[in-house]
Amino acid sequence: MKTILVFGAGKSATVLIDYLKDVCAASHWQLVVADAHLLTAQSKTNNHPFAKAVEVNVTDADERRMLITDASIVISLLPPHLHIMVAKDCVAIGRSLLTASYVDADIRNLEAEIKSKELLFLCEMGLDPGIDHMSAMQLIDGIQAKGGTITSFKSHCGGLVAPESDDNPWHYKISWNPRNIVMAGSAGAVYKLNNEIIQTPYQQVFENCEELQIGALSPLAWYPNRDSLSYIPLYNLQDAATFIRTTLRYADFCKGWDVIVDLELTDEKDQSLVASCKTFADWMEQKLFKAEQRDISFRMYLELYVEETAHDKILRQFDYLELNSVELLPHHVTCSADILQYRLEQKLKLHTADKDMIVMLHEIDYTVHQQPHSVKSSLIVTGEDNLRTAMAKTVGLPLGIAAKLILDEKIKLKGLHIPTRKEIYEPVLEELALHNILFHETMQ
Template identity: 30%
Template structure:
């Protein structure tokens, strides 16, 4: 495109960098970064000739309206509580919006207005389990056995076969088809690189790039072949069948016959064609009976050198507040609820790779994802958080003694007398013994017998000392215990120069096949930061955000309304672009 595109990015957090870099690869894109403190983004905007900054208070409706009216698309990286203000203004001026936040009830209320104005309000773009397509697991293909004899006799006439798709099913199908010397195969998929290793193994196989939603391109490639094998998601089969009937070509799929496919029956009979479906062992992959998804943004192991095994790459307040959330999920078909006060006690070891000692705990409400992911048979659905071992017990003690309390305390106000952590701990524990030994004993008394091992308690107390919580030096008073603790943690637990972070995400699917047997598959992402470049967290949140913005600008995403990436129409193009950026998952059968 040569037409100039004006993009507005609201916010100045660490995520902004990768998003800006991705967006400004396109010469037609011009970017304005708007935030309360322009100085926070000056270093970033100076790196790009087509980026500038402006000061903005998003709670000022007139100022927000004015700046949004001047741009073509809005990317909102500000706290989610302000998104409704942004969406309201964007709809007023007919502008699309991208956010990295969950769809809150307040945001959902704008859905009808967005649809009415033919707008996209794209949310939940970034590091999130949902971005990696769950629905594709509903159509996992296992073993692919079929005979493509065109007659009972061996044929010497060259046959041109088109195979659509690049999944793991393709390999066995290709090998079988090319046993016959008259068969020549074209594998067509959106990302040719995905099948290059396969086509190089066979002299009569080649690859072509194809977007099956491009009717003209699909017609052209089908017209050049004698038979079509469709291994793409079943929702696209009607497009393939329609084109194949137009040009008199037979079709083979591994999917069940959907109502949309069944509608082509009479036309196929009239043209004396075969549209063969449900070929293979359990072509639809059975049903998902368990979906477990855990994600962690952590220091790389060599940088996890503090008592919590954690460092802050974003708001410490947000991290700590999340530790008080209640959780809700499905287990064995029943809803389980865990109050926030018991969240850390619910943590359990979780094995992904033996080199990592992870603990997992559920994150907020996972129950709506049965509907979002269209997995009604699932008996277990949990989305949760990963931390290194030792984190949850440490936090449990912080909670027990009240340090995550966010209510105002008179003695922590800015104009109150100076106070040390030693005196604060004594105050919250109601003890008159302000010595380190006295405070240690008071903390131990809050822990129930056998709740935490003696060795672990000693490690935690040493951690308190490392943080300065037994110190007699004056603290930076921030109004509440939570915010005062945040100030201390941020001073001690930031990433040092040259240290790298790590993002790990794993989906685990248990699938029940039609014969009653079960299979377990995992889909795992492991990403490290690249000092002095962007962190893994910034890359996995900011890059998808930039991609989503560009796809909207290019008209790739057709759906309208307040959206989240739960469907292939949205996921697939984002995943394809992420893989080009080197962000990809590894799938394994356990």
């Protein structure tokens, strides 16, 4: 019997596990869901006859390897820094591995061994990265097949709150890893714009974010993602004058988050400052003093550094998070990023009936026989509730579909890959469409 092993049963796993339970029932395979908390895994497997939940300490080599040895294929939804332990065991034992995370240097160092053992490691197989790669490559390959030359490529994606559940001044609710939200943009960004390489430091990532309109949604703003340049050769777009991958938010979010970054409220290395604070108000006071080297109110800070039209909105955002409260700081926090994450998880959580929303947009300019053309391809997916979220659906389903296709030997690739190859993206996108994950194109 073929066995699919899933490490991690957190926020993004619900829809994946539900999908794999159906797959395993239809094919008489076994699904094993391994998590640090047995009750969490059991809540997802829910006594399904073809699924079982197990508790695992993923840092315990013996526990980890025993599960991998019994598996036919492995899916890791663990935090990215834990993937490498699973990956090394998969190489040693001889099992293919799927993740939704970026290919990092540690995984890249395994590439030769993965190839020599004829395994498939398929990374970046979620939403962004994942569906963005597949849908973009389908467009790019189609344009190039008809003799087109792409001059500009822009790809935007964001996990947002659905309009009907948007009830706070940040216009945002958490549908995935909260620490990743806190640290978004912290690596800065580099991209190509009109044949110029643009490098944006963290302190400027959220400044003056450009806005765009998608369907009937409220205006959205985008900020650049990490390293767009590394994807240029993977997309075979070396001649494009513009190449940029971005994250979408509602416009007000970017204005408020720019202030959070400027005040260093996401700092992970200010333990001594945080240790000197008893309350949230103490913390904000210290941060404002550090920014100005003098006593200053938050309103005065805004008057000095933020455009007047945004003052009231940003004040409402900070008031909503109660960042100036006399409430005692929780005992577990050791740095500013901890404090901010604590508040976001309190104030911006998805409630039971809340719905999230995924929005993606590709904008491509190209020429065919010297004639200019453009295409916009958009995706909007709305979640069902705070468990079966649009995020869980769009991250989980590509992983599940790929696992099924690999076990059915419909994807036969070997080596280390992301889903830019036609033999991956065609069947996966075809099945995603059956789950209402559909792109809509407009041509000019």
